[in-house]
Amino acid sequence: MNKMIEWDFLLNFTEQVSFLGRKHKEVPPIHHVEVFESFFNENGEIKKDELSKRDGKFTRREIITRYLLVNVVLDQGPDIIGVRNLIKDVTTELYRQEIRIFHRPLDFFKELGISIDEILAIHEKIKKSRASLWAKQNKTQTTKYNLFFAQSLRGIISINQVLDYAIHRWGVPLCVPLLLERDLEKENKISEEPLVDYIESFDYAETMANQLKNHERYGLGSAIGDKACHLFVKMYISRFNLVRKNSPGWNDLSYELPFDSNAGRVLFRTGFLLNLVTKDHLKQWEIIREGTGKRGTNYLRITNLRNKTINIFDEQKVKYYKEFFKKHFGKRFQKVKLQHIPNILLYQLLEDRGIHFSVADFDDGLIYIGTKFCLNHDHPKCDQCPVNSICMGYNQDKSLITDYTT
Ligand code: SF4
Known part of the structure; x- marks a missing residue:
């Protein structure tokens, strides 16, 4: 897979987008969850020096981490704002009824009837307030607005069965801290941060992201995808500063970009991806699926981008790649994978230009562009x-905009 890569374009693009991302951070509105309001200051920022303060049996850090785990699992489907409001409002309503699902995860199941009623009622409320704007922005029908989803062979699909959604998407991540607590009890141990202890038991954040899905006992399996695992790390390290560890394996560069559909659409239309690989590569890897998108367009399945190897033929970049990989992922250099290119570019910005941006800054910049300007239609x-x-679709090849959807 050989291709001449314009590194200057990629570096400038990364810098420009990361700058936007730092200004327009994509953060779930946890500060508006009634019971967690005191964890945040008047600007909505977490009170970092109070993270170890107890809130009942657990620390604030532990409770926010539990919330984030459920949040990233739910954070799929068509409308990020709607999803984030759903978990925020359901949490507030359940806590008002003393169903303290992040302090006592069993409450969610003990009061399953109420949990399901609240999910349904708040989903309906959000649908009423957001469906028409969402439909207009996405050139679709309001009736298609639905935040309940399941994984299928074709990817994420909408479903109507609230029980499946509640148990699989809310229940599984709520059970992780519950099982950790039970396992500690068996050994007559107790912790005020069982989930945080588990998460930070891995030497590298990237290993943790993998184990979040794949661990034999505590892994979420099919309830979570690679994107959500990396979204969790992004929130945990860079957006909520929950991390206790102080090491290169647990910092702002040490996790992969989540690559959601908004980010992927922008990376494709602007020419970022096409600077690294050709359309033929993307078709061969089934990242481009011809004629299977909306209105007969070509569908971009961005999740297929992971683990695709490319040649970069640039000794300096290979050197950076080796250094980066060892320092931040704790792994020996093997082949260059497409999903690691943003990390290398951010690392190079820091090494060459002394400019520090996090993976979260770059991701938030892509999401900002993807949700405000680069909408999913022609x-x-x-x-x-x-x-x-600097956009290839806008300046050189309009078909990148008109013929592709995510
Ligand atoms: S210029 Fe147009 S196609 Fe390019 S990123 Fe912006 S909105 Fe998307």
């Missing part, structure tokens, strides 16, 4: 887009 708001001067 007439995105290119005229107002902050990266239109």
Whole structure:
């Protein structure tokens, strides 16, 4: 897979997008969950020096970590804002009824009837307030607005069965801290941060991201995807500063970009991906699925991008790649994988230009562009887009915009 890569374009793009991301952070509104309001200051920022303070049996850090785990599992489907409001409002309503699901996960199951009623009622409320705006932005019908989902062979699909959604998507991540607590009890041990202890038992954040899904006892399995695992690490390390460890394996560069559909659409249309690989590569890897998207467009299945190897033919980049990999992922250099290119570019920005941006900054920049300008149809708001001067789709090849959807 050989291709001449314009590294300067990639570096400038990464810097510009990360700058936007730092200004427009994508953070779930946990500070608006009634019972957690005191954990945050008046600007909505977490009170970092009070994270170890107890809130009942557990620390604030532990409770927020539990919330984030459920949040990233739910964070799928068409409308990020709607999903985040759903978990925020359901949590607030359940806690008002003393169903303290993050302090006592069993409450969710003991009061399953109430949990399900609240999920249904709040979903309906959010649908009423968001469906028409969402449908307009995405050029679709309001009736298609649905935040309940399941994994299928074709990817994420909408479902109507609230029980499946509640047990599989809320229940499984709530059971992880519950099982950790039970396992500690068997050994007559107790912890005020059982989930945090488990998460930080791994030497590298990237190992933890993998084990979040795959661990034999505590892994979430099919309830979580690679994107959500990396979204969790991004929130845990870079957006909520929950991490206790102080090491290169647990910092702002030490996890992969989550690659959601918004980020993927922007990376494709702007030419970022096509600077690294050709359309033929993308078709061969089934990242481009011809004619299977909306209105007969080509569908971009961005999750297929993981673990695709590429040649980069640049000694300096290979050197950076080796250094980065050892330091931040704790692994020996093998082959260059497509999903690691943003990490290498961010590492190079730091090493060469002394500019520090996190993976979260780059991701938030992509999400900002993808949700505000680069909408998932053939007439995105290119005229107002902050990266239109360097966008391949806008300046050179309009078919990248009109013929592809995510
Ligand atoms: S200029 Fe248009 S196609 Fe390019 S990223 Fe912006 S909105 Fe998307």
